[in-house]
Amino acid sequence: MNKTAVIYSFNTKNSAKVAEKVKDAFGKSEIDTLNAEELTEDQFLAYDNLILSVPTWFDGELPNYWDEFVPAIEDMNLKGKTFAIFGLGDQKGYPENFGDAIGIMTNILEKQGAKVIGETSTKGYTYENSRGVRNNKFVGLMLDAENQDDLTDERVKTWVKEIKKKFG
Amino acid sequence: MENTILEKKQKAEENQDIEINSEELEVKKKYSIKTTDKQTLEKWFRLMVLGRALDDRAPNYLKQAIGWSYHAPYAGHDGIQLAIGQVFNKDTDHLFPYYRDMMTALSAGLTPEEIIFNGISKDTDVAGGGRHMSNHFAKPEWNIHNVSSATGNHTLHAVGVGRAMKVYNHKGVSISSQGESSVSEGYVYEAINGASNEQLPVIFVFQDNGYGISVPKKDQTANRKVADNFTGLKNLRIIHTNGKDLFDSMNAMEEAKQWVIENQKPCIVHANCIRIHSHSNSDRHELYRDDYELNYVKEYDPLGKFRRLLTRYKRFTEEELQAIEAETKEIVKKAHRTALAAPDPDPESIYDFVLPPAYEPKKFKDGLPDGSGEKLKLVEALNQTLKEEFRKNPDTFIWGQDMANKDKGGIFNVSKGMQQEFGETRVFNGPIAEDYILGTANGMSRFDDKIRIVVEGAEFADYFWPAMEQFVELTHDYWRSKGQFSPNVVVRLASGGYIGGGLYHSQNIEGALTTFPGIRVVYPSYADDAAGLLRTAMRSQGPTIFMEPKSLYNSPIAAANVPEDFEVPFGKLRVRKEGKDLTIITYGNTTHMCINVAEKLEKEFPDYSIEVIDLRSLIPLDEEGIIESLKKTGKALIVHEDKVFGGFGGEVASMINEKAFEYLDGPVRRVGSTFTPVGFNRILEKAILPDEERIYKAAAELLQY
Numbered sequence: 001m002n003k004t005a006v007i008y009s010f011n012t013k014n015s016a017k018v019a020e021k022v023k024d025a026f027g028k029s030e031i032d033t034l035n036a037e038e039l040t041e042d043q044f045l046a047y048d049n050l051i052l053s054v055p056t057w058f059d060g061e062l063p064n065y066w067d068e069f070v071p072a073i074e075d076m077n078l079k080g081k082t083f084a085i086f087g088l089g090d091q092k093g094y095p096e097n098f099g100d101a102i103g104i105m106t107n108i109l110e111k112q113g114a115k116v117i118g119e120t121s122t123k124g125y126t127y128e129n130s131r132g133v134r135n136n137k138f139v140g141l142m143l144d145a146e147n148q149d150d151l152t153d154e155r156v157k158t159w160v161k162e163i164k165k166k167f168g
Numbered sequence: 169m170e171n172t173i174l175e176k177k178q179k180a181e182e183n184q185d186i187e188i189n190s191e192e193l194e195v196k197k198k199y200s201i202k203t204t205d206k207q208t209l210e211k212w213f214r215l216m217v218l219g220r221a222l223d224d225r226a227p228n229y230l231k232q233a234i235g236w237s238y239h240a241p242y243a244g245h246d247g248i249q250l251a252i253g254q255v256f257n258k259d260t261d262h263l264f265p266y267y268r269d270m271m272t273a274l275s276a277g278l279t280p281e282e283i284i285f286n287g288i289s290k291d292t293d294v295a296g297g298g299r300h301m302s303n304h305f306a307k308p309e310w311n312i313h314n315v316s317s318a319t320g321n322h323t324l325h326a327v328g329v330g331r332a333m334k335v336y337n338h339k340g341v342s343i344s345s346q347g348e349s350s351v352s353e354g355y356v357y358e359a360i361n362g363a364s365n366e367q368l369p370v371i372f373v374f375q376d377n378g379y380g381i382s383v384p385k386k387d388q389t390a391n392r393k394v395a396d397n398f399t400g401l402k403n404l405r406i407i408h409t410n411g412k413d414l415f416d417s418m419n420a421m422e423e424a425k426q427w428v429i430e431n432q433k434p435c436i437v438h439a440n441c442i443r444i445h446s447h448s449n450s451d452r453h454e455l456y457r458d459d460y461e462l463n464y465v466k467e468y469d470p471l472g473k474f475r476r477l478l479t480r481y482k483r484f485t486e487e488e489l490q491a492i493e494a495e496t497k498e499i500v501k502k503a504h505r506t507a508l509a510a511p512d513p514d515p516e517s518i519y520d521f522v523l524p525p526a527y528e529p530k531k532f533k534d535g536l537p538d539g540s541g542e543k544l545k546l547v548e549a550l551n552q553t554l555k556e557e558f559r560k561n562p563d564t565f566i567w568g569q570d571m572a573n574k575d576k577g578g579i580f581n582v583s584k585g586m587q588q589e590f591g592e593t594r595v596f597n598g599p600i601a602e603d604y605i606l607g608t609a610n611g612m613s614r615f616d617d618k619i620r621i622v623v624e625g626a627e628f629a630d631y632f633w634p635a636m637e638q639f640v641e642l643t644h645d646y647w648r649s650k651g652q653f654s655p656n657v658v659v660r661l662a663s664g665g666y667i668g669g670g671l672y673h674s675q676n677i678e679g680a681l682t683t684f685p686g687i688r689v690v691y692p693s694y695a696d697d698a699a700g701l702l703r704t705a706m707r708s709q710g711p712t713i714f715m716e717p718k719s720l721y722n723s724p725i726a727a728a729n730v731p732e733d734f735e736v737p738f739g740k741l742r743v744r745k746e747g748k749d750l751t752i753i754t755y756g757n758t759t760h761m762c763i764n765v766a767e768k769l770e771k772e773f774p775d776y777s778i779e780v781i782d783l784r785s786l787i788p789l790d791e792e793g794i795i796e797s798l799k800k801t802g803k804a805l806i807v808h809e810d811k812v813f814g815g816f817g818g819e820v821a822s823m824i825n826e827k828a829f830e831y832l833d834g835p836v837r838r839v840g841s842t843f844t845p846v847g848f849n850r851i852l853e854k855a856i857l858p859d860e861e862r863i864y865k866a867a868a869e870l871l872q873y
Contacts (some may be wrong), residue, residue: 057468058440058442059376059392059393059440061410061440064467064468064473067413067473068473068476068477068480071200071201071202071477071481072481074200074202075202094392096391096392096393096396097392
């Protein structure tokens with residue numbers, strides 16, 4: 001398998017916790033870890049398989065550490081690279097924008113030629129709107145630490161199993 | 169068959185106005201950290217650093233007891249506010265900022281000195297010389313309007329300006345800015361509905377920081393993004409943007425402006441912001457926001473983000489940015505010193521700019537007719553005068569409820585035939601929304617001082633109350649802006665009873681309206697005075713409330729010969745009948761009753777003669793004329809249709825008491841309605857409203873006192 005990394009903000013609590021679970025499920029020795037807060041273009045481009053932690057902030061925005069990296073992505077050629085995205089959201093508190101950020105990031109990456117894998121079913125979630133949904137499926141893995149924390153482990157395990165198969 | 173139906177449907181849809189689907193329209197990405205030229209980036213950074221330095225410094229003025237007692241910090245709204253100011257062009261656009269819009273004002277061109285002048289309420293404050301509350305930044309000279317603290321009510325003014333832009337084929341945009349919580353106000357819905365219906369070039373910016381003081385937005389409306397409440401309105405585009413991000417905000421505002429001008433339709437820009445600090449210096453946000461929230465809003469500081477982008481993408485070096493920051497500190501220090509040395513307002517100036525200059529009659533200086541002219545009923549005189557003024561002045565407009573539809577011209581026919589003669593652009597119906605009718609009149613008159621507007625404030629004066637908050641604005645504007653803006657609006661109101669109209673078609677409201685400084689209130693009783701006062705009001709600067717005694721519209725007793733171009737000055741009473749033993753001071757419906765009573769008494773008591781004074785103008789009041797009459801008669805009876813308790817007569821009586829006591833030979837008496845609503849049943853109405861019997865009794869008693 002090509003070189004794989006998971007990227008998340010080391011300043012976060014919930015996202016960092018999930019990232020650890022992803023690494024465990026993936027096999028810690030098979031995956032590198034990068035801090036999204038200090039990410040460089042070179043680091044980003046050094047991997048062919050990338051798992052991004054993209055939580056939804058405010059009423060449907062990327063967190064700053066990703067938003068500030070987007071101008072760099074917009075100049076990259078990401079053909080041949082495969083991404084899988086997971087994100088945290090709050091179905092009850094922000095039902096209008098549940099998982100918007102994974103959709104926003106998917107669009108940005110695909111525009112640069114990247115392949116985004118890891119879509120999941122929307123079954124079991126209750127929300128009103130999401131930019132993270134395409135063809136009735138989430139474009140990545142949605143987790144809800146506020147309302148469905150007990151489902152996180154299982155969701156991560158199932159998802160990682162799937163994306164691992166699809167990574168080149 | 170099916171095809172035909174489909175074709176018909178398609179054709180019908182094509183013929184309709186475009187329905188805007190916001191999702192389908194993309195915002196062009198004109199600005200980004202990599203593509204924006206360095207000079208522009210530097211300008212923006214300088215503005216953002218300068219704004220924040222002033223925003224952070226503002227509370228110190230209060231701590232040092234210098235001023236700025238109201239400061240609503242903008243930190244967290246930096247992106248959208250800078251963008252609003254940048255797209256605003258003072259030569260073509262109008263801007264209505266709200267009390268948190270310091271960055272908007274700076275970005276639109278106000279200097280740091282001008283910001284501090286306003287903050288510490290100096291005479292040099294360009295918004296209005298320290299008359300309005302601090303943190304209400306404005307520069308009327310540049311069409312950056314001095315707005316109310318009743319937040320969001322300037323949306324109606326922005327719509328009024330938008331209407332003027334459309335009428336005068338002006339290429340520009342009217343921009344209104346407000347917090348998301350104030351969208352809850354009914355008048356905001358009226359404004360956006362009106363802009364959508366009239367298809368006006370207005371941008372409504374909602375700066376959404378999640379709170380109305382301490383109230384979270386979930387307590388305001390069900391949608392988290394209040395702009396989504398408007399998705400059903402036709403002709404309206406909605407753009408969502410990240411108000412914390414300068415580039416997103418610039419792209420959104422540029423797109424909105426271009427689209428609005430090209431399509432001549434309104435647009436909402438909903439900007440997601442954060443409030444880094446408390447609502448204002450009287451609020452303590454730590455009482456309702458936890459540490460986690462207080463921490464992350466600081467992390468998402470828009471200025472911090474912009475600064476990081478500038479260095480990350482190597483547009484500026486750290487040293488370059490530090491140099492700008494150091495220069496800014498000096499600029500702020502200098503502005504501070506200049507502001508402290510600036511003069512304070514002069515307490516003697518409080519009476520300046522209460523009322524704008526009135527038109528001074530040229531032919532009929534005292535407002536007395538010369539016997540010429542055709543005899544007209546009151547309604548005919550109003551209709552004729554409106555038409556004559558509309559013919560003379562192409563910048564006149566009239567609207568209201570039930571104003572014009574084919575042969576109908578107003579509920580009482582006052583505007584009959586006007587739409588046919590002057591067209592639908594100048595004579596048109598308003599929605600059943602009194603606040604909208606009045607607020608957009610105020611707004612439209614901001615576009616050009618030459619514009620003169622007449623509105624039917626409500627179908628009946630009784631329905632005027634929903635417009636009261638706009639009435640208050642009308643009375644404040646001239647004083648608040650230190651004479652820089654006068655709303656040139658005449659508000660016609662069909663008033664009073666004696667028609668069996670009941671509680672909502674018979675009330676007199678001048679007792680309430682005359683308590684507000686900054687507006688003229690007139691109340692004619694005869695056709696000639698109605699014509700003369702209306703002409704004067706329409707030629708004057710500033711607002712006038714024009715009360716029309718509706719029971720006299722078609723009454724022969726109010727008919728009079730109306731000379732050509734008849735004019736009546738404000739504040740000039742008319743002696744309707746001379747006398748030496750008693751002065752009856754009256755106006756409106758009761759003038760006619762008083763004359764009858766006077767004549768009856770004189771017949772019964774030939775030794776007495778009674779003077780009847782028709783005030784015509786309540787504000788300004790002809791105090792001198794009243795006193796002159798009392799010098800002669802020594803006795804005063806004040807009669808009006810409105811309630812005695814709380815009626816305007818109370819002010820007249822007090823004035824007489826203070827200024828003419830030594831001429832009196834008896835107590836000042838008053839006759840008017842009972843302190844009850846006006847009942848519908850004629851028996852009740854008769855028991856409530858004053859009549860000749862009651863006036864006779866009071867007059868006879870006073871004569872014999």
